[in-house]
Amino acid sequence: MARYTRARGSLALITLTHPPVNALSAAVRRGLVESVTRALEDEQVKAVVFCGENGIFCGGADIKEFSGSMLGPSLVPMIHNIERGDKPMVAAIEGVALGGGLELALGCHYRIAHTKARLGLPEVTLGLLPAAGGTQRLPRLIGLHAAMELITTGRHVSAREALRLGIVDQVTEGGTVEAAMELALSVIGQPLNLRRLSLRDPVWTPDVEAVCDAALALVKRRSRGAMAPVACVQSVRAAAMLPYSKGIEREKQLMGTIFESGQARAMQYAFFAQRNAGKWSLPNGAQWNNTKPRDVQRAGVIGLGTMGRGIAVSLIKAGIPVVALEMDAKQLELGKNAVTGILQRDAQRRGISPPLDLLTFTLSFHQLRDVDLVIEAVFEDMNLKKRVFSDLSKVLRVDALICTNTSGLNIDELAAVIDRPPLVVGMHFFAPAHVMKLLEVVYGTRSSPEAVATVMALGKRIGKVCVAVGNCPGFVGNRMLKHYLDQSVFLLEEGATPEEVDQALEEFGFAMGIFKVADLSGLDVGWRVRKASGLIGPDVDPVKPSRWRLGRRYCPLPDMLCQQGRLGQKTGRGWYVYESPGSKEAKSNPEIRNFLEDYRHKYGIEPRHITSQEVIERCALALANEGFRILEDGIVASPEDIDMIYLFGYGWPRHRGGPMFYASQVGLSVVLKKLEHYHRLHPDVPSLEPSRLLRRLVAVGSPPIQQWRTHLSNLRSHL
Structure with missing residues (x-):
C-alpha cells in the first residue's frame, strides 16, 4: 500500500x-x-x-x-x-x-x-x-x-x-x-x-x-x-x-x-449517508442510477421570484445557458437585476468575470423552444402551474423535460394536463436556491427512469445533495415539518412561550428556533398555505382549541397573529419584536405574552410549566414518527435519505445525525414509550400515535438504522 x-x-x-x-x-x-x-x-x-x-x-x-x-x-x-x-x-x-x-x-x-x-x-x-x-x-x-x-x-x-x-x-x-x-x-x-x-x-x-x-x-x-x-x-x-x-x-x-461520543458517530453516519443519498429502485425494478441521463445543454426557468432567481443562478454558475421567462415586464426587469447582481457579486468575490453571456431574459414562451429542460418556479398555485404546463407543451420540443419547483403539490395532477407525463419530474429547491444544498427530486407514477436520472445528474452538476422522493402531499421534508410546526404551537397553547420553545431547540443544536424562523420567513407564508388548503377562511367556523380540522387538532394562534398584521420581521412584529426597520434581532414581545394569556383564558386552558425536555421530545419525535410513516408508505428508499433532507434542507443539527438517526440513538423502545405517553395525554393529536414501522422495529429488537430497510421489504411502494 x-x-x-x-x-x-x-x-x-x-x-x-x-x-x-x-x-x-x-x-x-x-x-x-x-x-x-x-x-x-x-x-x-x-x-x-x-x-x-x-x-x-x-x-x-x-x-x-x-x-x-x-x-x-x-x-x-x-x-x-x-x-x-x-x-x-x-x-x-x-x-x-x-x-x-x-x-x-x-x-x-x-x-x-x-x-x-x-x-x-x-x-x-x-x-x-x-x-x-x-x-x-x-x-x-x-x-x-x-x-x-x-x-x-x-x-x-x-x-x-x-x-x-x-x-x-x-x-x-x-x-x-x-x-x-x-x-x-x-x-x-x-x-x-x-x-x-x-x-x-x-x-x-x-x-x-x-x-x-x-x-x-x-x-x-x-x-x-x-x-x-x-x-x-x-x-x-x-x-x-x-x-x-x-x-x-x-x-x-x-x-x-x-x-x-454519540456526536462523532452521528456526524460520521451523516458523512456516509450523504455519499449514498438518492439511491432508489423504481416500481418496475429498474433503478434511476442504472439509467443513462440525458445531457442538459440549455435550460429554461419560468418565474423570477425568489426561487426562480436562485435556480437560474445555480444553473448559470454550473455553466448551463439559461432562458429566464417572466410574464410581466416589470417583474422581468426586477428579476433580471436580481440575478445579474448575484452573479456579479459572486464573480467579484472569486476574482472572475460574471458569466452573463449565458443568460437570456424573455417574456415569450417561444424563446424556450430549444431548451432541453425547463424548471417552472411560479407561485405555488395549482391552477397557475397547470396553465404554465399547458403553455409549455405547445412550444417545447417533444423530448424536453418539464420540471416543477413545487414544495408539495401533486406531480401527477400537473403531469395530467400535458401529453408527456413521463417527462415530468419535481425539483423542490430550498430558499435561497443558489445557497441551500438540498434538492428533493420528486417523481410521479408515470415519471420515466431516464427523466429521474437526468434531473438527479443535473442536481449533482449544480452542486446539490439530491434525494429522490415519491409523490405525496408535502413530499418528505414538508410532510414531516407540518407535525413539527403543530407541536410547537400546541406547546404555546399549553403554557410555553416562543422564547422557551426556541431556546430549547437552539440548545438542542438548531441555529434558530422555530418561531424565529417563522418570523424570518414571514408568518403570512404559512397563512396563505392554510387558506389554500381550507384550514381557514370565511366558510370555516371559529376554532376552539379542541376542534379538529382535516383530521387533526388545529391551533389558530399563527392565524390570529396574521390577522392582526403581525407578519414577522417584515412588519417589525411577529412572535418577536424587531425594533428598527430591517432589524433581524429578535427581542421578546410583551404583547405576545398577553396575547397567549388572553387566548388561554378565553378557551379555559390552564397553563402549565413546559420543560425543555418536553419541547425536544414532542418536536423531534413527532418528526421521526412521521418519518417512519413515510418509510412505510415507500416515499423514500431509506432512513438515511430522510436524514439528508433534514440536514441539508431544514437545518437539523449535523451532530445529531438527522431525525431518524436521533431516534435510533435515543433508542427505539424509548421513542415508542415517549410517543405512547404523549398520545395518551393528547389523543386529539393523531400524529403522536406511534407508527406501525416503529412498533415492528421495536418488536424485532430495535435493529441498527442501517438494517431498517430489511423490515420494509414486504411493504408495497406507493410509487
Missing part, C-alpha cells in the same frame, strides 16, 4: 497506493513505516519524496476503520519518525491533502503543491479533531489566527491560499513529483531543525487568551451544542501556550473524549 522506488540515484520515492483517495488505512500506514525505515537505513538515499498514486496525495484517515478496533501502526509516532528523520522529507501534494493527509505533509520538512490541489483539516465535520499533531503543528507553521479558523471550520484551501498562508513552500503548474524531487535535491545537507515544526516554540502572542476566548465564543454560537469545534479550540489553545510534548498530550486527551 506504499510503493518504494529509487529515483535520480539519491532519492527515495514513497508512493501511497490505496484508491480512490489513498486513505491512510492500516495497510498504508504499515507500508509507510517500512518504507521510511528502509529509506533512512539506505546510505545511498539522501532525501525522501512522498506522493500519491493517480494524482492524489492523500484524502486522510480511512473512516471505515473508526467503527472497529484501530489496527496497524499509529499515525502519531509514524509522523514523528518522518519529522525526526535525518534526511530531507518532501511532500508532493496533488489532488488533495486532507485530514491525516495534511498532517502527514506537515510532518515532512518541505511541502510543494500542484496549483489545483486542495488542502485542509476537515475532522471537525466528522465530530473529531486533527489528532495526529494537526492542532499542534499547523499553528506553529502559520500562526494562531489562521490555524484556529481552518481547524474549527474544516475549510479546504486552494494551493495558492496555502502558499499565501505558509502551509506549502512552493506551488507548481507542472509535474509536482518532478518539482518535489528538484526541491529535495536542492536541500540535501541543509540543517533540518528549523523545518521540524514540533521543535518550534508555542505560538504565544500577547492577546492569545483573547483570541482563544473569541474563537470559543464563535464556535459555540455557530455550532450550538457541538463538542468537536470546542475541542478544536481547546487543542489549538494548547499549541499556543504549551510545549509540543504537552500540547500533543492535550490533543490526545481531547480526541479520546470525543472519539467515542
Whole structure:
C-alpha cells in the first residue's frame, strides 16, 4: 500500500497506493513505516519524496476503520519518525491533502503543491479533531489566527491560499513529483531543525487568551451544542501556550473524549449517508442510477421570484445557458437585476468575470423552444402551474423535460394536463436556491427512469445533495415539518412561550428556533398555505382549541397573529419584536405574552410549566414518527435519505445525525414509550400515535438504522 522506488540515484520515492483517495488505512500506514525505515537505513538515499498514486496525495484517515478496533501502526509516532528523520522529507501534494493527509505533509520538512490541489483539516465535520499533531503543528507553521479558523471550520484551501498562508513552500503548474524531487535535491545537507515544526516554540502572542476566548465564543454560537469545534479550540489553545510534548498530550486527551461520543458517530453516519443519498429502485425494478441521463445543454426557468432567481443562478454558475421567462415586464426587469447582481457579486468575490453571456431574459414562451429542460418556479398555485404546463407543451420540443419547483403539490395532477407525463419530474429547491444544498427530486407514477436520472445528474452538476422522493402531499421534508410546526404551537397553547420553545431547540443544536424562523420567513407564508388548503377562511367556523380540522387538532394562534398584521420581521412584529426597520434581532414581545394569556383564558386552558425536555421530545419525535410513516408508505428508499433532507434542507443539527438517526440513538423502545405517553395525554393529536414501522422495529429488537430497510421489504411502494 506504499510503493518504494529509487529515483535520480539519491532519492527515495514513497508512493501511497490505496484508491480512490489513498486513505491512510492500516495497510498504508504499515507500508509507510517500512518504507521510511528502509529509506533512512539506505546510505545511498539522501532525501525522501512522498506522493500519491493517480494524482492524489492523500484524502486522510480511512473512516471505515473508526467503527472497529484501530489496527496497524499509529499515525502519531509514524509522523514523528518522518519529522525526526535525518534526511530531507518532501511532500508532493496533488489532488488533495486532507485530514491525516495534511498532517502527514506537515510532518515532512518541505511541502510543494500542484496549483489545483486542495488542502485542509476537515475532522471537525466528522465530530473529531486533527489528532495526529494537526492542532499542534499547523499553528506553529502559520500562526494562531489562521490555524484556529481552518481547524474549527474544516475549510479546504486552494494551493495558492496555502502558499499565501505558509502551509506549502512552493506551488507548481507542472509535474509536482518532478518539482518535489528538484526541491529535495536542492536541500540535501541543509540543517533540518528549523523545518521540524514540533521543535518550534508555542505560538504565544500577547492577546492569545483573547483570541482563544473569541474563537470559543464563535464556535459555540455557530455550532450550538457541538463538542468537536470546542475541542478544536481547546487543542489549538494548547499549541499556543504549551510545549509540543504537552500540547500533543492535550490533543490526545481531547480526541479520546470525543472519539467515542454519540456526536462523532452521528456526524460520521451523516458523512456516509450523504455519499449514498438518492439511491432508489423504481416500481418496475429498474433503478434511476442504472439509467443513462440525458445531457442538459440549455435550460429554461419560468418565474423570477425568489426561487426562480436562485435556480437560474445555480444553473448559470454550473455553466448551463439559461432562458429566464417572466410574464410581466416589470417583474422581468426586477428579476433580471436580481440575478445579474448575484452573479456579479459572486464573480467579484472569486476574482472572475460574471458569466452573463449565458443568460437570456424573455417574456415569450417561444424563446424556450430549444431548451432541453425547463424548471417552472411560479407561485405555488395549482391552477397557475397547470396553465404554465399547458403553455409549455405547445412550444417545447417533444423530448424536453418539464420540471416543477413545487414544495408539495401533486406531480401527477400537473403531469395530467400535458401529453408527456413521463417527462415530468419535481425539483423542490430550498430558499435561497443558489445557497441551500438540498434538492428533493420528486417523481410521479408515470415519471420515466431516464427523466429521474437526468434531473438527479443535473442536481449533482449544480452542486446539490439530491434525494429522490415519491409523490405525496408535502413530499418528505414538508410532510414531516407540518407535525413539527403543530407541536410547537400546541406547546404555546399549553403554557410555553416562543422564547422557551426556541431556546430549547437552539440548545438542542438548531441555529434558530422555530418561531424565529417563522418570523424570518414571514408568518403570512404559512397563512396563505392554510387558506389554500381550507384550514381557514370565511366558510370555516371559529376554532376552539379542541376542534379538529382535516383530521387533526388545529391551533389558530399563527392565524390570529396574521390577522392582526403581525407578519414577522417584515412588519417589525411577529412572535418577536424587531425594533428598527430591517432589524433581524429578535427581542421578546410583551404583547405576545398577553396575547397567549388572553387566548388561554378565553378557551379555559390552564397553563402549565413546559420543560425543555418536553419541547425536544414532542418536536423531534413527532418528526421521526412521521418519518417512519413515510418509510412505510415507500416515499423514500431509506432512513438515511430522510436524514439528508433534514440536514441539508431544514437545518437539523449535523451532530445529531438527522431525525431518524436521533431516534435510533435515543433508542427505539424509548421513542415508542415517549410517543405512547404523549398520545395518551393528547389523543386529539393523531400524529403522536406511534407508527406501525416503529412498533415492528421495536418488536424485532430495535435493529441498527442501517438494517431498517430489511423490515420494509414486504411493504408495497406507493410509487
